Amino acid sequence: MEAAAIVKGTQNLEAAKTLMDWAISRDANELYNEGYAVVAMPGVAQPIENYPVDIVDRMINNDFSFSAVNRDRILQEWQRRYDGKSEAR
Numbered sequence: 001m002e003a004a005a006i007v008k009g010t011q012n013l014e015a016a017k018t019l020m021d022w023a024i025s026r027d028a029n030e031l032y033n034e035g036y037a038v039v040a041m042p043g044v045a046q047p048i049e050n051y052p053v054d055i056v057d058r059m060i061n062n063d064f065s066f067s068a069v070n071r072d073r074i075l076q077e078w079q080r081r082y083d084g085k086s087e088a089r
Contacts (some may be wrong), residue, residue, distance in 0.1 A: 004023045006016040022028055029041040037048040037055050065087055067074060 004020060006013070006020060010016050016087065025041065026041055026044060027045040032039045033045050033048075035048075035049045037045060038059075039045050058076040
């Protein structure tokens with residue numbers, strides 16, 4: 001699963017909580033691993049055919065707090081470096 005959340009004001013809060021509890025369970029992570037090489041629960045992921053076995057080591061250690069605080073600066077730098085490679089709008 002890429003992401004999951006309970007939407008504020010949902011009319012079915014208890015059902016949403018039940019779904020989220022399942023979504024983070026070991027059983028759910030084992031199912032996710034059928035299509036994704038990296039899952040949230042440590043020790044669950046098994047190698048996926050034709051996928052790098054060292055994928056976790058290749059990932060960045062992203063600091064989401066830093067990214068949020070510096071969002072505008074990061075976006076400006078990204079546009080400076082790469083916007084000229086984008087398709088014309």
